[in-house]
Amino acid sequence: MKKVSIKDIAQMAGVASSTVSFVLNGKARKMRISETVEKRVLEVARNAGYYPNQLAISLRTGKSKTLGLIVENIGNIFFATLAKTIEEEAEQYGYRVVYCSTENNASKGKELISMLSQRQVDGYLITPAPHMEEDIQQLVQLQRPVVLIDRYLPAVEASHVLVNNTDAVEQGMSHLFSQGYREIGFVTVDLDIMQMEQRLDGYIGALSKEGIRLNKDNILKIPYTHQRDEAVELIATLLENNPHLDALFFATNYLAILGLESINRLKMSIPQDIAVISFDDHDIFRIYPPGITSIQQPVEAIAKKAVALLMDQCENGENKIEKAAVELAAKLIVRGST
Amino acid sequence: MKKVSIKDIAQMAGVASSTVSFVLNGKARKMRISETVEKRVLEVARNAGYYPNQLAISLRTGKSKTLGLIVENIGNIFFATLAKTIEEEAEQYGYRVVYCSTENNASKGKELISMLSQRQVDGYLITPAPHMEEDIQQLVQLQRPVVLIDRYLPAVEASHVLVNNTDAVEQGMSHLFSQGYREIGFVTVDLDIMQMEQRLDGYIGALSKEGIRLNKDNILKIPYTHQRDEAVELIATLLENNPHLDALFFATNYLAILGLESINRLKMSIPQDIAVISFDDHDIFRIYPPGITSIQQPVEAIAKKAVALLMDQCENGENKIEKAAVELAAKLIVRGST
DNA sequence: TTACACTTCTAAAACGATTTTGCAAAATTA
DNA sequence: TAATTTTGCAAAATCGTTTTAGAAGTGTAA
Structure with missing residues (x-):
């Protein structure tokens, strides 16, 4: 019923709580605790159903062994x-x-950072929403471990x-060109995110390399706050x-899914029409x-690298x-649609 | 750089830390702290960029204001x-x-419960994997707030x-009957979960009500540890x-998705074939x-009710x-496939 | 003048762990 | 035998809060 603390164990075993701590942390040898x-202590702790209070440990040691991950939307398969x-x-x-989602909302992102800070996470992994620059900059200035994803x-x-x-x-565009497609529309989202601009740049660059004149009408930027039906x-x-x-x-994939509905609605067929x-x-x-056909991001590699970088920062402590x-x-996955 | 504590604020403002605590918690009036x-204190705290340490608060108050949610697989859209x-x-x-996923693995579920306990969550929301009875029973015996979902x-x-x-x-089956389908196969998963048995019962019951003899061959139980391709x-x-x-x-939905692949592979068409x-x-x-066509669970209602029940247990404290x-x-969503 | 009540704040204990320091007894050395 | 070292554990400080008890100082009444 009542939780058992290290102090309770100490009392039951007739020793000091420091002794219990040493034993439970495997430092018995180092601290020259007798085997008896x-x-x-071990016996008493097991029987009493003892388990450590992580909050107390974190408070004392200053390490929560917890990372904060802020993504755009945990509902999306990519995230x-x-x-x-x-x-x-x-x-x-x-x-x-x-983990927690910003829904691409800066003020929510700000709150999340604050909440993670209060919970004393040791490091931050963030996919920044637009206008989160100042908040993230602050973390960096406070020397908190941060990796953007x-x-x-x-x-x-x-x-x-x-x-x-x-x-x-560009890789995707080359594939389209090689399949003989020339009049290619580009559907993106109207969000001020570097990543989306880069994708658009890729589209424009690929066209120019292929010697195709850019037609602005072929580019559709959907407002981020769209209702599903409006976007379709x-x-x-x-x-x-x-x-x-x-x-x-x-x-992005969620735009494509909307697009499939649109194509369906127009009774067009893929890839004929x-x-x-x-x-x-x-x-x-x-x-x-x-x-x-889709362009698959190396999610695993991204995750591995990001965590490795963050761990490095966490363990490296004071060093700059x-x-x-x-x-x-990325990797191109060719399917029947092209 | 170094985090500021309530003690630091106290020193800077030339008051005791208890005073700071009262002010910051809006208890200034109640504790008769002068407006001056x-x-x-407020001024100093803001300038110093103070934010409370949630770990310390939780440790002191004994409430983490955190719930633990254990689901089968956070990747599945339902969960x-x-x-x-x-x-x-x-x-x-x-x-x-x-939140965390069991992957329907009891030992992982056990670990998760233990991990949540160590983190001092105030309550548990659990979709139990098979064989988690003992661990959950233990929580209940310790009078921890628990709601199964x-x-x-x-x-x-x-x-x-x-x-x-x-x-x-049965609702789904009635729909099928009303559309004239009589020879209905049932694909389920070979897991010892109450919920799956109930669904199978529904199938069997519906058949018998309709006066159709049960044909065991029409029921397929797929091993849970299936590889994607094997299941297809x-x-x-x-x-x-x-x-x-x-x-x-x-x-379940993931079985249906596999089924769509199977049907595709056989070049059968829905709903003609x-x-x-x-x-x-x-x-x-x-x-x-x-x-x-699908049967939609009232996810929102389930979530609302479960949280309400749990909150009740949490706040109710010692009372039994x-x-x-x-x-x-549930709600039947009729689409073109039937 | 003493007692009492407010007002305004402080001191200290507590939460549950880790970790540094201290100290008696036993063992070793001189 | 005395001095020194080692052994084996206990005490106490600490992390950052909250919260209870109470200390000054001032005003009021008997």
Whole structure:
């Protein structure tokens, strides 16, 4: 009923609480505790069903062995996979992860950072929402371990690891070109995120390399605060207004899913009427006939690298931290849609 | 750089730390702190960038204002939605949620409970994996607030809230009957979970009510530890061996998704060759042509009720806790597949 | 003048652990 | 035998809060 503390164990075993602590932490040898006492303490602790109070430990040691992970939306498969992989990776180092979503809302992001700070996380893994620069900069200035994922902020001196977005899009575009598609629409989201700009740059760059003139009408920027149906409508309108389009490039998986609805609604068929390719993979893309070609981010590699960088900062303590900027290559998954 | 504590603020403001605590907790009035002092403390605290150490607060007060949520797999949309809703709901009560997945593995579940206990969560929300009875029973015996979700354990005296599985399946079956389907296969998972048995019961009950003789061959239990491909293969085999089947009822969404692959592989078309209905909704079901009929659990209601019950237990403190058993009704979403 | 009541704040204990320091007894050395 | 070292544990400080008890100082009444 009442939780048992180290003090209770000490009393029951007839020793001081420091002795119990030493034994329970395997420092019996180092602290020259006799085997007799050690055994007795261990025995008492087990019988009493003792388990340590992590709060007290963290308070005393100043290490919570916890990392804070802030993503855009834990509901999206990309972030969910990222979170899961990061969690597994962190576990290797003996750290727990607590995760939360910004929904791309800066003020929510600010709150989350504050909440994580109050909970004394040892380090921060952040996919920054727009306008979170100041808050993150502050963490960096306070010398807190921080690694940005999936995006980076030019204004902030923090380590980051992300996919090479421009290259990835160009890779996808080359594939489309090689399949004979020339009139390619690009659907992205109207968000001021570096990563989205890079993807758009990749699109524009690929066109120019191929000697195709950029047609602004082929680019659709969907407001981030869209309702599902409105977005579907917008994409459908793009297709109707531009019948010359033979392929659509979606900048993220959730846009592509909306796009599939639009295409469905127009009774167009993939890839005969329109080819489709999406950034970020998704379960649906594997199943949805005829299979949707996508650009798969190396989620595992990103997670591993990010955690490694963060651990480095955490363990390195007072030494000045070097900032690392890591870019990884994406992988094209060709399916029936192209 | 160095974190500022309440003691630092006290020193800077020239008052005792207790005074600072009172002011910061809005108890200035109650403790008759003069406005002069109050203002000074507030000012100093703000300038120093003070934020409270949640660990210390929790240690002192004995309340972590944190709930532990253990689900089967946070990657599954059903649990992800559940988790998100629970999080939002708990926030209303001023609680945070830390969540983790069992992967239906009892030993992992045991570890998770232990980890949550060490972190001093105030209450537990658990979707129990098979064989977690003893561990959960222990929590209950220790009078810890516990609410089971989505499933329940007959052997454990704990509050639980879940959908009425039997009714839900019967509802789906009636729909199939009304559409003229008679030869209905049932694909479930070979897991010893109450909830799955109830769904199977619903299937069997519906058949008998309709006066259809139960054909054991129409039931497929897929081993839980299946590889993706093996499961797809098993379902395909079921279809090949039983050409008389005109509809398939999937007991969970991930099984249905596998089933769609099987059906695809056999080049069968939905609903002409085979009708499909699934327990639990999924994004894919809305998109996948011609739309997959599904049984949608009232996730929001479940989350709300579960959190409410748990909060009740948490706040009620020492008073004996009444066990509640809540069953909610599911909703049939009819789409093109039936 | 003493007693009492307010007002305004402080001191100290407590939460549950870790860790440094201290100290008696036993063992070793001189 | 005395001095020194080692052994084996206990005491106490500490982390950052909250909270209870109470200490000064001032005003009021008997």
